[in-house]
Amino acid sequence: MITLYGIKNCDTMKKARAWLDEADVAYQFHDYKKDGLSPELLDLWLQNPGWEALLNRRGTTWRKVPEDVRDNINEASARQLMLDNPSIIKRPLLDLGERKVLGFNADEYSSLFR
Template identity: 60%
Template sequence: MLTLYGIPNCDTVKKARAWLNARGIAYQFHDYKKQGLDESRLRAWVDELGWDALLNRRGTTWRRLPDAVREGIDETTAIQLMLEQPSIIRRPLLDTGESRHLGFSETQYEELLR
């Protein structure tokens, strides 16, 4: 079973969900804001994808952070920040069970889910 991680009001998450639904692809949706995220799962993602790739520097959550936090970010502080404010994790994150994929593009999803 596929799992799509994100927040429901994110436009990119909405596009990914619509794409999956239109093709009848079964998946489970994990809402970071309601369901949270455990540290062991996040650390596994960091090991696989890298903390820098997981950190969404384009969103309002990032822009609202104090300059000192943004400038001093490293793996440890990034993980803590993502656990405290999961909205700062780049989304969606698609977990196929074998691998994890960040963001959404129709081409990427078509190749992954053939």
């Protein structure tokens, strides 16, 4: 089963969900804010695609992180930050099993499902 991880009200998430729905791709949606994020699942993602790819440094959540934390971020501190604030994880994360796709790009989704 394909799982799409993210936050319901995110504009990029809305685009990804609309694309998947229009393409008639069956998937399960997991909302970090509503459904939570387990440390075990995050640890899998830290292996693939990795903490640096997962960490969204462009969003408002990142800008709210104290400067000293941002300047000294590493895998351990990023992990804790993601567990405490799942909104800081880049979205959407499309879990295809062996492959994880971060962000939404219609052309990439087309190549995956058509």
